[in-house]
Amino acid sequence: xxxxxxxxxxxxxxxxxxxxxxxxxxxxxxxxxxxxxxxxxxxxxxxxxxxxxxxxxxxxxxxxxxxxxxxxxxxxxxxxxxxxxxxxxxxxxxxxxxxxxxxxxxxxxxx
Amino acid sequence: xxxxxxxxxxxxxxxxxxxxxxxxxxxxxxxxxxxxxxxxxxxxxxxxxxxxxxxxxxxxxxxxxxxxxxxxxxxxxxxxxxxxxxxxxxxxxxxxxxxxxxxxxxxxx
Numbered sequence: 001x002x003x004x005x006x007x008x009x010x011x012x013x014x015x016x017x018x019x020x021x022x023x024x025x026x027x028x029x030x031x032x033x034x035x036x037x038x039x040x041x042x043x044x045x046x047x048x049x050x051x052x053x054x055x056x057x058x059x060x061x062x063x064x065x066x067x068x069x070x071x072x073x074x075x076x077x078x079x080x081x082x083x084x085x086x087x088x089x090x091x092x093x094x095x096x097x098x099x100x101x102x103x104x105x106x107x108x109x110x111x
Numbered sequence: 112x113x114x115x116x117x118x119x120x121x122x123x124x125x126x127x128x129x130x131x132x133x134x135x136x137x138x139x140x141x142x143x144x145x146x147x148x149x150x151x152x153x154x155x156x157x158x159x160x161x162x163x164x165x166x167x168x169x170x171x172x173x174x175x176x177x178x179x180x181x182x183x184x185x186x187x188x189x190x191x192x193x194x195x196x197x198x199x200x201x202x203x204x205x206x207x208x209x210x211x212x213x214x215x216x217x218x219x220x
Contacts, residue, residue, distance in 0.1 A: 031206055037152070043197065043210035056207045088152050094206060098142040098161075102154040 001027055004093050004103035012109045018079040021106045025072050025093030031055075032074040033100065034066060037088040046089075049074050078108075086110045113138045113202050117211035124188050124218050132183040132214045134198030142201030142208065143174050145183050147194055154197065157183070188218045 005024045013019050025032050033056075034046040048056040049068035066076040072093075078085055086109050092100040114137040124130055136143075143161045146154040158165050158172040160181065165172050169188075174181040185192055195215050199208040 033206055033208070035208075035210075042212050043199075043208075045207050045209070048206050050206075058207070090152075090154065092154075092208075098201065098206070099144065099156075099159040100142075100206070100208060101156060102146070104151065104153045107152065 004091060004101055006089075006091050006103040006106050008106060009104065010107050010109075012111060013081050014111055015081055015083060017081050018077060019081060019108060020075055020077045021089055021091075021108075023074045023076075023091030023093075023103060025074070025091075026095075026101055029093035029095050029101075030072055031094045031096075032068055032072065033092045033094075034074070034076050035090045035092065036060075037090060037105075038084075038086070043090070046076065081110045083110050113140065113200055113209045115198060115200055115209050115211040117196075117198050117214050119214060120212065121215045122217070124216070126188060126190060126218055126220050128188050128218075129184070129186045130188060130216070132185070132196055132198075132216075134181040134183070134200075134211055136179050136181075136198075136200045138179070138202055140176065140179075140200040140202055142199075142206075143181055144199050144208070145172055145181070146197045146199065147192075148197060148213070149194060157196075185216075188216075190218050190220055192216060193218045 033048040045058040145157040
């Protein structure tokens with residue numbers, strides 16, 4: 001079975017721009033979660049989608065949003081980028097609510 | 112929310128040595144996972160272990176849910192074991208993982 005895939009792997013954007021990241025879960029997994037990893041804050045939960053509905057949300061501003069499609073693929077969007085949004089964004093999928101499998105991540109640099 | 116503490120924050124070993132990494136958590140959990148983060152940033156699943164004991168080769172893990180801690184054992188460490196090890200837990204909303212700050216393991220040849 002193919003693992004979780006994320007695109008793009010690397011991205012450089014300018015302050016004020018917006019960005020969309022994509023995540024394709026393991027086949028058959030319906031839950032997709034997003035996490036942000038920074039040196040200062042560590043790994044933090046952004047949100048989770050299940051069957052196209054946001055089921056859980058972390059403590060991030062409204063500039064961070066996401067969605068899930070009927071094939072379980074998910075996208076997250078960050079609008080009006082700030083320097084502090086530079087991070088590794090990780091996506092995870094799970095079949096049940098519990099054990100999660102992570103993708104390789106998208107490394108976003110905001111200049 | 113749940114608090115997760117990992118210790119030690121840093122660990123330096125010689126190849127062949129054994130080590131124990133600890134994860135303490137502040138509340139009941141429905142999910143506990145151990146990950147190894149590779150140099151490219153991907154989190155590699157080591158164990159899904161909300162309770163009990165599991166072994167996989169040189170690695171084993173034990174979670175004592177009633178006492179709110181988990182241990183990861185690495186035996187006969189190799190240089191390829193180097194990296195950051197994370198413990199992550201999920202509560203009643205098991206899909207939302209809270210991560211510890213990790214243990215940076217360095218194994219020297």
